[in-house]
Amino acid sequence: xTEQFAVEVTDLTVAYGEKPxxxxxxxxxxxxxxxxxxxxxGAGKTTLIKAILGLTSxxxxxxxxxxxxxxxxxRLVGYVxxxxxxxxxxxxxxxxxxxxxxxxxxxxxRRPGRKEREQALVALEKVGMVDYADRxxxxxxxxxxxxxxxxxxxxxxxQVYFMDEPFQxxxxxxxxxxxxxxxxxxxxxxxVIVVHHDLQTVPEYFDWVTLLNVxxxxxxxxxxxFTDENLRLTYGGRVAFLSRNGAQxxxxxxxxxxxxxxxxxxxxxxxx
Amino acid sequence: MDLLGxxxxxxxxxxxxxxxxxxxVLGIVSGALGSFAMLRRQSLLGDAISHAALPGVVLAFxxxxxxxxxxxxxxxxxxxxxxxxxxxxxxxxxxxxxxxxLGIILSVFFGFxxxxxxFLQRNPDARQAGLNKFLFGQAATLLVEDVLxxxxxxxxxxxxxxxxxxxxxxxxxxxDFGASLGYPMTLIEILVTILLVIAIVIGxxxxxxxxxxxxxxxxxxxxxxxxxxxSLMVALASLFGALAGVSGALISSTGAGLSTGPVIVLCASAxxxxxxxxxxxxxxxxxxxxxxxxxxxxxxxxxxxxLYLLASQHAEPTYPHAAAALQVMGAKPESVLQSLKALAAExxxxxxxxxxxxxxxxxxxxxxQLVRQRNGA
Numbered sequence: 001x002t003e004q005f006a007v008e009v010t011d012l013t014v015a016y017g018e019k020p021x022x023x024x025x026x027x028x029x030x031x032x033x034x035x036x037x038x039x040x041x042g043a044g045k046t047t048l049i050k051a052i053l054g055l056t057s058x059x060x061x062x063x064x065x066x067x068x069x070x071x072x073x074x075r076l077v078g079y080v081x082x083x084x085x086x087x088x089x090x091x092x093x094x095x096x097x098x099x100x101x102x103x104x105x106x107x108x109x110r111r112p113g114r115k116e117r118e119q120a121l122v123a124l125e126k127v128g129m130v131d132y133a134d135r136x137x138x139x140x141x142x143x144x145x146x147x148x149x150x151x152x153x154x155x156x157x158x159q160v161y162f163m164d165e166p167f168q169x170x171x172x173x174x175x176x177x178x179x180x181x182x183x184x185x186x187x188x189x190x191x192v193i194v195v196h197h198d199l200q201t202v203p204e205y206f207d208w209v210t211l212l213n214v215x216x217x218x219x220x221x222x223x224x225x226f227t228d229e230n231l232r233l234t235y236g237g238r239v240a241f242l243s244r245n246g247a248q249x250x251x252x253x254x255x256x257x258x259x260x261x262x263x264x265x266x267x268x269x270x271x272x
Numbered sequence: 273m274d275l276l277g278x279x280x281x282x283x284x285x286x287x288x289x290x291x292x293x294x295x296x297v298l299g300i301v302s303g304a305l306g307s308f309a310m311l312r313r314q315s316l317l318g319d320a321i322s323h324a325a326l327p328g329v330v331l332a333f334x335x336x337x338x339x340x341x342x343x344x345x346x347x348x349x350x351x352x353x354x355x356x357x358x359x360x361x362x363x364x365x366x367x368x369x370x371x372x373x374l375g376i377i378l379s380v381f382f383g384f385x386x387x388x389x390x391f392l393q394r395n396p397d398a399r400q401a402g403l404n405k406f407l408f409g410q411a412a413t414l415l416v417e418d419v420l421x422x423x424x425x426x427x428x429x430x431x432x433x434x435x436x437x438x439x440x441x442x443x444x445x446x447x448d449f450g451a452s453l454g455y456p457m458t459l460i461e462i463l464v465t466i467l468l469v470i471a472i473v474i475g476x477x478x479x480x481x482x483x484x485x486x487x488x489x490x491x492x493x494x495x496x497x498x499x500x501x502x503s504l505m506v507a508l509a510s511l512f513g514a515l516a517g518v519s520g521a522l523i524s525s526t527g528a529g530l531s532t533g534p535v536i537v538l539c540a541s542a543x544x545x546x547x548x549x550x551x552x553x554x555x556x557x558x559x560x561x562x563x564x565x566x567x568x569x570x571x572x573x574x575x576x577x578x579l580y581l582l583a584s585q586h587a588e589p590t591y592p593h594a595a596a597a598l599q600v601m602g603a604k605p606e607s608v609l610q611s612l613k614a615l616a617a618e619x620x621x622x623x624x625x626x627x628x629x630x631x632x633x634x635x636x637x638x639x640x641q642l643v644r645q646r647n648g649a
Binding site for chain 2: 077081090109111136
């Protein structure tokens with residue numbers, strides 16, 4: 001039972017001060033899935049990832065990676081933080097940042113050498129950034145920064161990846177390239193968990209989804225849990241959502257008016 | 273005193289050599305560790321630590337009655353560390369923001385230190401004489417023993433910095449990522465801070481608690497201007513720190529009654545100003561020149577394509593046209609003549625009569641190329 005899950009989160013509760021940010025969250029992610037975490041602002045998406053990785057201390061709960069506690073499985077885990085969480089004017093090159101992905105394997109005191117350099121170049125090749133290896137990182141565009149972070153995660157050669165908004169502020173070309181990369185990882189049997197903002201693209205990009213709003217509203221295959229009902233529960237009444245024809249009962253409706261529209265593919269999220 | 277004489281004294285005058293060695297060491301250490309403080313946006317932490325060290329120095333003397341450098345420096349280091357810990361505590365457990373916490377610690381500790389100092393001075397006991405130098409620094413009082421202690425502590429700090437280079441870099445650039453790799457980032461952060469405290473306390477006697485933070489901030493800020501590599505930045509900051517220290521000690525040794533600490537800090541500031549203005553890529557002058565050059569180029573291209581436009585309405589492509597016509601077409605009439613001269617120098621146009629200019633065949637080609645580019649081909 002345990003063996004088939006890459007990540008098992010049970011009863012995870014996190015609180016800053018009095019108000020819980022995450023309440024009793026259970027998430028099970030099977031191996032080899034591409035999972036989106038969606039939810040409104042302040043739903044605790046980033047906190048969920050940080051709590052799983054032990055970057056934020058949890059008040060309660062348990063996290064298993066491949067059936068073992070996270071602390072023992074660190075080498076299996078790769079992490080892509082939010083692009084905006086670092087100072088891109090730091091005096092270093094793209095290659096240097098990517099090599100940081102090998103620091104965990106290197107351990108204390110040992111410096112990256114030829115081998116790490118080569119691994120970093122291979123990863124940069126995969127994200128289409130090999131020409132920028134020696135570029136100072138302050139000269140990168142948003143999309144290039146994101147690709148650099150992805151390359152850094154790739155050299156970690158992890159089984160499970162946690163990515164915090166990898167599509168934030170990137171152009172359409174980069175977004176497509178990143179999605180291709182994520183799907184390749186999945187084909188290679190890796191598990192990728194992504195904090196995502198764009199509800200429209202969830203069914204296209206992902207096969208598994210967690211709907212989060214402090215509590216875990218639903219977690220499962222996109223086809224089963226990405227429903228009007230669950231989205232309404234997640235986002236509250238403020239959001240109207242047009243559903244897809246066929247897979248779900250096609251009651252594409254604005255919640256206020258209750259008007260129906262049929263035949264539209266999953267299109268829009270209109271917000272009051 | 274002439275410069276050669278100063279240099280001679282630097283190497284052969286015993287006192288001056290000792291002083292120069294001491295401030296050189298402090299410049300190297302504070303420059304290197306100041307770089308990490310600056311990149312972690314904690315430059316002001318240095319200011320708080322150095323001010324907070326004053327009560328440590330005085331208390332160490334009061335408790336032991338000794339003025340040996342090692343006792344006083346240990347006192348300073350303990351006070352510096354305690355202040356940092358309180359600051360971290362204030363940040364974590366109250367709603368007071370970091371800048372306010374720094375301000376509180378700095379003034380409370382420094383005020384307490386001054387109080388102790390004045391209390392001691394009222395005492396008839398003369399042994400306290402000399403503790404005053406920790407306020408504004410007095411490099412001239414550095415003895416060989418002081419320099420040895422400074423070098424030992426500073427050398428240890430630099431050694432640890434090199435040993436933990438990769439870990440410090442990780443902490444400074446992406447703390448969360450480092451933690452996700454399994455590094456104990458809080459421990460690494462404490463180590464960086466301890467090394468910063470060492471860098472600061474070894475400079476207190478020469479530069480003083482009031483101005484020591486300049487030695488943490490200035491060399492690092494100057495070095496950042498010149499390079500985009502961390503290793504080079506740290507090396508340059510050390511060099512700048514040593515340069516400021518030694519030249520400051522030399523200037524104040526000329527005996528004009530200039531206190532060493534302020535002179536050293538002024539030297540460091542001069543290095544910062546020069547770096548802000550002149551450094552390639554990041555320097556203000558560089559930016560200004562690049563902008564000017566870019567504007568010139570655009571104006572020149574505009575004049576060329578305007579001339580091409582005029583020529584295309586004439587049967588003869590190399591027919592000369594009046595510069596006045598170009599001035600009417602361009603946005604900046606006064607720069608037209610300048611642009612025409614630049615184009616002539618490149619062989620794209622030639623002057624026919626005094627104020628008439630014509631395209632050359634290569635100029636026509638270049639203009640066609642420009643027009644194509646602008647139309648997005």
